[in-house]
Structures are given as C-alpha cells and as structure tokens.
Amino acid sequence: MSDDSIRRWTELLHSAWSLLKHVDPGGAEDVSACLRSIEPLPAARPFRWHSATMEDGMGGMAASEPSGAEPAAAAQFAAVLTHEAQHSKLSALLHMYSLHTPDVTHRFYAPWRDDPRPLRGMLHGVYAFTGVARFWRGHMLNGWAPEEQALAAFEYALRRGQLLRVLPTLLHDARLTALGRRMVGRLLETVADWQDESIRPDCLEAARAAVEDHWLSWRSHHLAPDPGLVADLARRWGMGPPDREAAWRCPEPRLLPDPAARHLDARAVLTRMRLDRTTAARLRTATSVGHLVLGARPADLHLLEGDLPAAERLYVAEIRAEGGAAPGPGTLWAGLARALRGRPGHEEAARVLTRYPELVRQVYGAVSAGSGTAPDPVAVAGWLGRTLIAP
Known part of the structure; x- marks a missing residue:
C-alpha cells in the first residue's frame, strides 16, 4: 500500500469510529470485539461500497479502499463496519448451533441483492441489515452531521422497509429450527418497534x-x-x-x-x-x-x-x-x-x-x-x- 492509501484508510477509520461510538454504541462494541484486520479491495463507485467476511475467518473483513472523494464516507464506512460485524457474529453462532435444516434448493427474495438467496444467506442478510438499520436510525436521531440527515433518514427508512417486507414471511418458513425462528422473531420485534417512528416525509416516500x-x-x-x-x-x-x-x-x-x-x-x-x-x-x-x-x-x-x-x-x-x-x-x-x-x-x-x-x-x-x-x-x-x- 502507498503512503497516501494508508493515510486515507487511517483517516476513514478514525472518523467512522468516532461516528459509530456516538450514534450506535452497541454497534461500536461489536466492531471493537470482532474486527482484527481489513483487506483492501479496489475503490468502489459512489454509494456502492464492496465488503465481505468469510464464515471461517472470524475477525477479518474485506472492504473497498477509500478514494478520498466518497460522499458521507465516515457514515458509509461505519455502516459497512456494522454490517460485517453482524456477519461475523452470526458466522460464529452458526458454527455452534443450527438455525435451519440443510437446504440447497429453496431461494428467497432479498431486497438488497440482484439474485435469489438460499435460506442461510437470507438469515445472514436480515441479521446484518438489522444492524445497518440500527446504525442509520442512530445517525438520524442523534443529528450528527446536519448535511447528512437526509441521507441518514433515507437509508434508515429503506432498510426498515426492506426488513419489514421479508422478515414476516421468513419467520414462518418450515426449514427454520426453533432457535432460528427465535432469532428471526426477535429481529422482527426490533424492526416492528421502529415502524411508527417519524421520518422526513420526502425521504420516507423515496425509500418506499x-x-x-x-x-x-x-x-x-x-x-x-x-x-x-x-x-x-x-x-x-x-x-x-x-x-x-x-x-x-x-x-x-x-x-x-x-x-x-x-x-x-x-x-x-x-x-x-x-x-x-x-x-x-x-x-x-x-x-x-x-x-x-x-x-x-x-x-x-x-x-x-x-x-x-x-x-x-x-x-x-x-x-x-x-x-x-x-x-x-x-x-x-x-x-x-x-x-x-x-x-x-x-x-x-x-x-x-x-x-x-x-x-x-x-x-x-x-x-x-x-x-x-x-x-x-x-x-x-x-x-x-x-x-x-x-x-
């Protein structure tokens, strides 16, 4: 990595961490406990950050390298950190417990993907994006960076709406174990408790x-x-x-x-x-x-x-x-x-x-x-x- 790349990463991590601690202390605690290394990926286009974790690589994540010109970079990267920490936590849980019966044929609608997803992928998706919605909710409610409030409101309303579209159906899937159904049920309770919160009307309509x-x-x-x-x-x-x-x-x-x-x-x-x-x-x-x-x-x-x-x-x-x-x-x-x-x-x-x-x-x-x-x-x-x- 070049010196300039290291500088951009350092600045991004510091600013994202400060924001995360302020607006989503629970997410910050998860990131602090889970994250050990970041593998830089090529820089992404605006608002299309790439990131990933491996089920057998607890503590590691890959993420788009900052270009220095991303809009709301700290907020976007704080959401990425939260997203991947959620994946790491669920991966650890799946190594210890069964949340669903083995299934390689059924596919589901995932509002954040282009392709139909298997049940295991859906569980990862709803768990990760509940954390992402929690972060954007905190960003919106805490009023951090006034120039980003419209973006935070849109992101929160979008993720909340996506989760409410798929969680009720997923809850009743026969392939979930009792523990898997309990997890999905708790996620649904969490998101349902948010659904009457006030959001800027223009951002709410855009998200819908x-x-x-x-x-x-x-x-x-x-x-x-x-x-x-x-x-x-x-x-x-x-x-x-x-x-x-x-x-x-x-x-x-x-x-x-x-x-x-x-x-x-x-x-x-x-x-x-x-x-x-x-x-x-x-x-x-x-x-x-x-x-x-x-x-x-x-x-x-x-x-x-x-x-x-x-x-x-x-x-x-x-x-x-x-x-x-x-x-x-x-x-x-x-x-x-x-x-x-x-x-x-x-x-x-x-x-x-x-x-x-x-x-x-x-x-x-x-x-x-x-x-x-x-x-x-x-x-x-x-x-x-x-x-x-x-x-």
Missing part, C-alpha cells in the same frame, strides 16, 4: 418507492409466468379484450433465476446521489448517467425529478429499441410502472405493471417476436390491465 422499485425489478427477472398463458395472451393481442366473465386469471408464477439480472438498485443509488450536494452536482453535469451509476438510465433522472411524461417517453423508447423477443431489463419495466402511476388514462397499465410485471414483460417479448415489430409497451400493458383478473 425504492423498496417497491427493487421488488418489481426482481420479479420481472426471476419470476416466470405460465408459458401457456403468455402464448395465449400474445396470440390474442390486438383482438380487443374479452368480456370480463371470460377474462384470464393468472396462475402463480414460478421462480426461475435469471443470471442476467444486474444493478437492480440503480435508482436507489441515484436517490442517494441526489441527497448529497457534491454528487448531486455531478449528476447535473454528467454526460452519461450510466457511467456514474452502473445500470442507471437518463429516464431514471426524469423519474426521480418528477417529470413523469419525459420518463415514460424514454423508458418506452428504450424498451422498443431492444427489438425482437428481448423485452428489456426488468428495471425498465419497473421504472415505466412508476412513471405511469397516478396519471389519468394509464390506470390499467400502471396496475398490471405493479401486480404482474413479469407477465407484462414476457407477453411483450412474445408479441414482439411474433409480429417482428415492437409495439408500444404502454398499449400492451393497458390491454393486459383490461384483460386480466387480479386475485
């Missing part, structure tokens, strides 16, 4: 949108609708919707992991950048938003700024440009759902994109492949909204 955004994008990639239903709907496209009595009902989709799913959190990262003055200025002057945030698109900026018609036009243009049977990434369809919501004339399209994004995406791909042309995705979604009966 980010939670739903990721879920819709994830569904679009990893849930496969009934292929017979997709084929029937694609054949009927353009014939007009049937009578409501003859409308189709949707069978439950099946999980079919899509390795092409990438950067499903891009709009959440853009939201973080907009909450930081330095990175917000970089967004305004960037010639390519995708260069700043992998997976982001120009339409995303219009969406987050509230220019919904402009966002719709750009999402539609990009979906149609895919051509053929390629229905475009799930993030495009989730963005289109948000751009249409609450706008007169788009009620059916917004409703079906919110309830069945995977079906709309696959039907659109089948229609495009069958006709050799790319129809208007809003028209296809609106037709499906009038054709399908939602359970």
Whole structure:
C-alpha cells in the first residue's frame, strides 16, 4: 500500500469510529470485539461500497479502499463496519448451533441483492441489515452531521422497509429450527418497534418507492409466468379484450433465476446521489448517467425529478429499441410502472405493471417476436390491465 492509501484508510477509520461510538454504541462494541484486520479491495463507485467476511475467518473483513472523494464516507464506512460485524457474529453462532435444516434448493427474495438467496444467506442478510438499520436510525436521531440527515433518514427508512417486507414471511418458513425462528422473531420485534417512528416525509416516500422499485425489478427477472398463458395472451393481442366473465386469471408464477439480472438498485443509488450536494452536482453535469451509476438510465433522472411524461417517453423508447423477443431489463419495466402511476388514462397499465410485471414483460417479448415489430409497451400493458383478473 502507498503512503497516501494508508493515510486515507487511517483517516476513514478514525472518523467512522468516532461516528459509530456516538450514534450506535452497541454497534461500536461489536466492531471493537470482532474486527482484527481489513483487506483492501479496489475503490468502489459512489454509494456502492464492496465488503465481505468469510464464515471461517472470524475477525477479518474485506472492504473497498477509500478514494478520498466518497460522499458521507465516515457514515458509509461505519455502516459497512456494522454490517460485517453482524456477519461475523452470526458466522460464529452458526458454527455452534443450527438455525435451519440443510437446504440447497429453496431461494428467497432479498431486497438488497440482484439474485435469489438460499435460506442461510437470507438469515445472514436480515441479521446484518438489522444492524445497518440500527446504525442509520442512530445517525438520524442523534443529528450528527446536519448535511447528512437526509441521507441518514433515507437509508434508515429503506432498510426498515426492506426488513419489514421479508422478515414476516421468513419467520414462518418450515426449514427454520426453533432457535432460528427465535432469532428471526426477535429481529422482527426490533424492526416492528421502529415502524411508527417519524421520518422526513420526502425521504420516507423515496425509500418506499425504492423498496417497491427493487421488488418489481426482481420479479420481472426471476419470476416466470405460465408459458401457456403468455402464448395465449400474445396470440390474442390486438383482438380487443374479452368480456370480463371470460377474462384470464393468472396462475402463480414460478421462480426461475435469471443470471442476467444486474444493478437492480440503480435508482436507489441515484436517490442517494441526489441527497448529497457534491454528487448531486455531478449528476447535473454528467454526460452519461450510466457511467456514474452502473445500470442507471437518463429516464431514471426524469423519474426521480418528477417529470413523469419525459420518463415514460424514454423508458418506452428504450424498451422498443431492444427489438425482437428481448423485452428489456426488468428495471425498465419497473421504472415505466412508476412513471405511469397516478396519471389519468394509464390506470390499467400502471396496475398490471405493479401486480404482474413479469407477465407484462414476457407477453411483450412474445408479441414482439411474433409480429417482428415492437409495439408500444404502454398499449400492451393497458390491454393486459383490461384483460386480466387480479386475485
């Protein structure tokens, strides 16, 4: 390591430790007890720190090397330290006790990942992110660094919302042991006690949108609708919707992991950048938003700024440009759902994109492949909204 790199690491550790002690004493105690070494990884892009621990390497962690230009670097790294300390604690527990029965087939929705996760990975995720939510809650409530309060409120609301989406379902999974169910139950009690706490309305709304955004994008990639239903709907496209009595009902989709799913959190990262003055200025002057945030698109900026018609036009243009049977990434369809919501004339399209994004995406791909042309995705979604009966 160069002298400059050592200096940046030293400054970051000192500032992150001071913040952690002040706003989250419990997290600081865990880090002090668990952490012994840090392996530097290459510097990451803004708000996408990389970090990891190994189950057999108690006390060690790997983390992105500071570049010296990260926004809210101390707070971000304090959250990373808390996150990895949680993993280390749970790894130690899993060496001594069984929290679930052996299982290599079942996969779950993890709001912080692009891919479906096994049960063991889910337990690690909910345990780690409960610690992260606790840190951001302390940051928000203690008023440390006033310029970071909007970011802290967003991060806390985001992690709280993600945990409340998955913990209730996880609690009732039959593969948990009694001890595993007790742990998940205690986590749920902790997060549920936080759910009525006051959060800045704009940050709370942004977090709620980010939670739903990721879920819709994830569904679009990893849930496969009934292929017979997709084929029937694609054949009927353009014939007009049937009578409501003859409308189709949707069978439950099946999980079919899509390795092409990438950067499903891009709009959440853009939201973080907009909450930081330095990175917000970089967004305004960037010639390519995708260069700043992998997976982001120009339409995303219009969406987050509230220019919904402009966002719709750009999402539609990009979906149609895919051509053929390629229905475009799930993030495009989730963005289109948000751009249409609450706008007169788009009620059916917004409703079906919110309830069945995977079906709309696959039907659109089948229609495009069958006709050799790319129809208007809003028209296809609106037709499906009038054709399908939602359970």
